Amino acid sequence: MYSVHTCTLTDQEPRTLPTTTSPRGLGRRILRSNLLEALAYPHGVDRYVELVRPLLVKGEVRAEVTAARRQTAKSVTLTLRPNENWRGLRAGQFVGLSVEIDGVRETRPYSPAGSEHEDTLELTVSTHPEGKVSRYLRDHARPGMLVGLTGPEGEFVLPEEPPERVLLISGGSGVTPVMAMLRTLVAEGYAGEIGFLNYARSPELALYGAELDRLAGARGSLRVARGFTRARRHSLTGRFCREHLRAVISEHADAATFVCGPPALIDAVGAVWAQDGLPGPAVETFTPPPMRFDTGGAEGTVSFAASGREAANSGLPLLEQAEDAGLTPDHGCRMGICNTCTCRKRAGTVRNVITGEVSSAGDEQIRICVSVALGDVALDL
């Protein structure tokens, strides 16, 4: 997931800290004692405990899949029960989900779709033809399966103070974070006006359609309109346009607006807001905007200080340059999201190819998958 614009909301602290009262409080205190840690030196207690009870580890968030249902042919909806290390999240944020596929731990970001007040997490994973993790989950997820969780992360969240009206717009699998917002508002008994524009390719591929229709029927203050871009018309016709707004919201100018979907939808909404002279809505897209970098004008040397290697700067993202130099840095998404590839830059100027932000601060942590070198750069690799 990738936040194109930073939402102006600041406080990302979870509002709820689920407190799990443990029936085995004493046992847990023993497991977490310094004495046991000294006895398990240097591996640590978790490395023993996990062989018997994987969810009982204290150092990692892990979760058990308690349900797996297939809403559509191209998705799987998982219910996860995290262990007691989970500290909750805010609706709209995303988590890193780790599964082991053919011996390799793969991590991908997903936005939970459930209310932030639930103890469980609901992830709806849409499959992509090339998606290793999404296809694996569709084919193999079943109750009892264990997964790893990291995060939450993201600033695509509802404002702390309830706004007068909320407008949610989603396309395709982008429904999940705004669904989390809707469910959270419903759970909180939000009294203001909510509009929800939901786009999908076809009725067969629409996620949460029935629930949206049901919620709209039950609450006068919630208006939902759904449209299909590649099928007969529903309550909306065609792709997003200004007219669609009138179907769900009395006034969009002062609505706290959240858009999540493909870049075309984000751009279309942004264009209407720009025409009206409004600041852009909070947006999120699961497909990163294209990386903009130029290999022609590259100059300088990229040095990998820890391994003593260096290479002429090719202009490619630094992760690719490290790999070309024979190194194997940790990495995940390769699109600046998951933070796995973050490494220390010792010196030099880099540009983030997604935001265009140039950073010349010498010693700093950078995401090498989306950073290119402007001249000489030294990395701690």
Place this chain on the structure above:
Amino acid sequence: MSTSAPSLTPEQLEAFGQELDAIRASVVADLGERDAEYINTVIRAQRALEVAGRGLLFVGFLPPAWIGGVAALSLSKILDNMEIGHNVMHGQYDFMKDPRLDGKTFEWDTACPAEQWRHSHNYMHHTHTNVVGKDRDIGYGILRMSEDEPWRPYYLGNPLYATLLAVLFQYGVAVHDLETERIAAGELTLSDKRGMLEDIWRKVRGQTLKDYVLFPLLSGPSFPFVLAGNATANLTRNLWAFTIIFCGHFPEGTHEFTEEEAANETRGEWYYRQLLGSANLTGGKLFHILAGNLSFQIEHHLFPDLPAHRYAEISEQINELRKRYGIPYNTGPLTKQFGSVVRKIVKLALPPLPGRGGGSGAEEPASAPETQPKELPTAA
């Protein structure tokens, strides 16, 4: 066994290197579930042996329990250090992207801090294998293990030093990266190594607290049995690790190299040096696992970051390849190889025989091929 090294032309060495690269690439392409399952199984076995061993030692006043406890804990420490620790720290399982098995952060159940091991072993020893003066595994700074090392009266104690090193091996390894011989020679001072000493102290303290204070105290009346049992398990692991590791590079027939020979090597020449400088051990599957598959020292030195259980599988390919190039392959059972190491330790305690070249040793040192290939000497 004849171990004369052949003269290979630069073109042959280039082709030799490419064939080895291809073997490596085919294994890398196949890494996956099987390798993950293997290391996880070994880890489960190690943890189970450790828990069983420590549990049995709690009732160590019963002789069978004490013996069983020591055996289980010894096996646990051997697996932990060799098939798990040594191999994981080489990055053999980094492909799993599992932070618990990350070669850069893994710690092991022995006195040596993992961070220092990664430098002294992964980098110094594996890069400069058998290069006299650079590879500090040749004699660990205290033994004379090469004829290239000039004899001094100090080396009369070679067998004694080797015995002490074997008994205290985990501590020998722990101080390996300190370069104590350079401190003794006045080239370095202890304050140069302050940070390193602090790390060693922290690690040794943790290990000592666990094995010699906490577990004995917790066992109450079994205190002396647990203390003696843990000490015996550590000793067993020390002797075993010393034996396997010394069989890796010191049996008769392994070659040593000078810094000049190893300078500006091509990839093919580097492979060639690794092959000539290492020696294998023959044995059954369990033996190889307990040896951390360092019984396939040759394969390990060619491909230090491939999962070690793969070495047995590729050893036939390596053997076929080296035969085509006429390169010797030093292998034999543990008794033969270790016997040969012991003979070398004793022989090199004594000054070179008169009339056969002073400090440079009785035999010419073996050397890596140069641009002008030359016949390498035979060591029987």
